[in-house]
Amino acid sequence: MFELKFPDGAIRQYENNISPLEIAEGISKSLAKRVVGAKIDGQVWDLSRPIEPKDTPQTFELINRDSDDGLEIIRHDAAHIMAQAVQELFPDTQITIGPSIEDGYYYDFVREDKFSTDDFEKIEAKMREIVDRDLPIVREEWDREVAIKHFNEIGEIYKAKIIEEIIPEGETLTVYKQGDNWKDLCRGPHMPSTGRLGKAFKLMKLAGAYWRGDAKNAQLQRIYGTAWADEKGLKDYLVRLEEAEKRDHRKLGRQLNLFHMQEEAKGMVFWHPKGWTMYRALENYIRRKIEASDYVEVKTPQLMDKTLWEKSGHWEKFGHAMFTCETVEEEILAVKPMNCPGHVQIFNQGQKSYRDLPLRMAEMGCCHRFEPSGGLHGIMRVRNFTQDDGHIFCRVDQIYSETKDFCELLRTVYNDLGVELHSVKLALRPDVRAGSDETWDYAEKMLKEAAEAAGEIVELLPNEGAFYGPKLEFHLKDAIGRTWQCGTLQLDFVLPERLDAEYTGEDGQKHRPVMLHRAILGTFERFLGILIENHAGNFPMWLAPVQVVVANITSDSEQYAKDVCHKLRAAGIRAETDVRNEKINFKIREHSLQKVPVIAVVGSREAAEGKVALRRFGSQAQEILSLEEAMAMLSTESLPPDMK
Structure with missing residues (x-):
């Protein structure tokens, strides 16, 4: 016997080898039909997989089909069923990787002949047939060498490569079988049978991809699909896509003569007079808001010597994404990917006292980062962008009040601009980090309590923080229900230490300030893209380029x-x-x-x-x-x- 703790706090005893599905059936047959998985101590678990007993009670939660976790399982199942359908229709095809993604899934295939969107109808028909067969989906644990040998023998060389090159030795190797003849290397989880998927799925588009994302490797064919808990979810999604097409900022940017982009400057925006008028209207607005909140505005160089970026730690973390140049004097300069090291250089000029803090420093900072071509998306994801950036240099005892004030300022701005603050998330300490556990405990506590005091409900994101400190993420919702991370507040004890920032305390001794890295809009480019789509080009008077x-x-x-x-x-x-x-x-x-x-x-x-x-x-x-x-x-x- 072992014990499980349910979300309502109730603790119940169960016999060994019981599965989540059996528990659900014991509660209600209708419940058992609605659930697609379970969470055991926070780990997502197959419905049909027996729960491993422990001496202490484990938390237990059933996952409904229409929850975020449930949709992820549904989409993962849909990816496998699509792969099986493709291989039944085109037996010469190899499968590689097929994850669930936001709103859908994809699978990368290796095939000599090219797929066409004309193939989608018969692939979907085959998928529906596999669903109707209601094939059992069975999880098996395999020996590493046996698995490599097996996949090589059946011609699935990419599956063998995944085991050899990606999965660490010693990690449990799992294979999921659908029926008697089809299997896939996968961590899972999955539903008990193909019939549970339902038929609320649709294939969406074709794309090219490279094995492991490297252009030096073989090119694969990627098929994207979407899957939902029911037909209504699918229909609503397709309607949202139609609405998104009408509101696409790239299309409206051309129609309204706001901006354009071209191959000679990938990921960089050519602002036309009308678009630049909107840009300046937004910039002037946010400048007035931060001046009213006692920020001082500065301007830092675009190019700084490599040695500064090495000292700050950015060269090690961001060097691969930095644009550099070498001068005739053999200096290596980097175009700034962020503004914070420059702001510390300004802080370091002259003596600072505890009476000077908090010092709120702002910059409309133009930055450059190398984003892979495949990740670029209009003005939403670019290589050259401008942040409404700011850094608050403060004492430890000021972290709470400065965080609370920032949260209130951000909400005021979002309300003014007519965007909905969807959620506030706190990214917690990663496994590899700087600083003591005591410092992290304090930092996480301060950010959470201050955000809650400002009226926010804070969702925790384990292991998602930066190496130097935790981060509040502010996600907004656009007109068609998509969410975007724009505002951020990061707490940093590390950079002031690395770049020798200090102030004289009330005790006459030297102390390190704390840095709060913060942005409200995030980048002007992304935020303007959101506003363009939110208003579908029908801008409020104050923002309209021609009023x-x-x-x-x-x-x-x-x-x-x-x-x-x-x-x-x-x-x-x-x-x-x-x-x-x-x-x-x-x-x-x-x-x-x-x-x-x-x-x-x-x-x-x-x-x-x-x-x-x-x-x-x-x-x-x-x-x-x-x-x-x-x-x-x-x-x-x-x-x-x-x-x-």
Whole structure:
């Protein structure tokens, strides 16, 4: 007998060799149909795998199909069923690696002939057939050498390579069989049979990939798919994809003439006048917010000597992702991938006292990091980016208050910008780290308690912290339900030590300051990409690159249109004229496609009476106002959220 502790705190006894599925069936037959796995002491476990007894009670939790853990199991099963379907249809195909990923799964295949999306229909049909067969999925533990020999003999040389090159010796080697004739090397877990997958899956796209992600290795063929707990989940996802396509920032960037990207500068943005206007509007907004929070803004060099990056530890950790150059004097300079070492150099100029702390230092810091080409994604993931970066140099006793204040500032900004803060996560100490356990205990405690005091619910992420300290991650949700990590707050005791930062304490002795690395938007590029997609290009007045277009109806009102535009600009409104020899309906349609918030129509009557006819984007109605009334109203509407 052994004991399990359930989520409600109840502790129950069970006979040895019982499986989670048997426990679920003992509670309720309907429950047993809904669950796809279990968690034993936090480890995800196969439903049909007997639980290993322990002397002390183990925590036990059943995993429902529609939970995050449940969807991951479903997608992993779908990847295996897709691989089996492919091999039954195309027996000359080898399988390599097939994980679950966000919203789906993929499998990389080795095949001489090329797959086509035309193959998807028959692969999906074969997958449904395998589901209908309800083949048992059985976990087996294999001897390492036996497994290598077996996979080589059946022609699955990549599976043999995984064992030889990736799986450490001594690690338990597991193989999952589906029915009598198909098997895959896998850590699991999986559901008890193929029938439990259901049919809420769909193949999505083809792509190329390299074995182990290295371009020097063989090229593979990757098939992506998606799988959900039920048909409704699949349907909702496909609708979200359609909506995402409409909102794609890359597409809107071209349509609205905001920016472009090209091969000669991979991962770097060419901002057009309209896009740069939006960029500056966002930058000016965040600059006002941080100035109001007593930050001092600085600017640090783009290039700094390799020796500084070695001393800070970034060369060892980030050297592979840094752009470098060698001067004629044989100096090796690195383009900065982050701003923190430069900020410490400014802190180190002159004597600092405990009375000078906290010192909140900010920079709109332009950084460069080498991202592999396959990871680039529009302006969301780039090689050249600008952070609304900041570093707070403070005493240990100020960590709590500075963290709390930052959390409150971040939430205010997100509320102003109309984005939803989805979750706050605390990345905890990794296995390889600097500093004592006592320091980590204190740092993690301070960040968690301060964030909670600011009203946040904090989710813990074991082993996800940086080597020098824990990190708060602020994830926002976009208009179609996707989440993005943007804001961060990292607590650092290490860099001040490495770069000799110090201040004089109240006791007259020298002390190391603590550094809080923080960003609210994260990068302007990613945040603007999110805003573009959130608003689908229909921007609020303060952010719109062109706020008002003044369009004349007839040529005799052309000068009045120009005068109106001049006065609007003088009032701080971003206005343009359209006095082309075109019909007014053509002008309105064209500017509506550009999603201009307001079109001010003027004709001979408006010119004679000193009025304008305002048309809002998306509306057929017109509002006739005097020019003075229109200017007052539009001036208020065009103000940024922090100035209203």
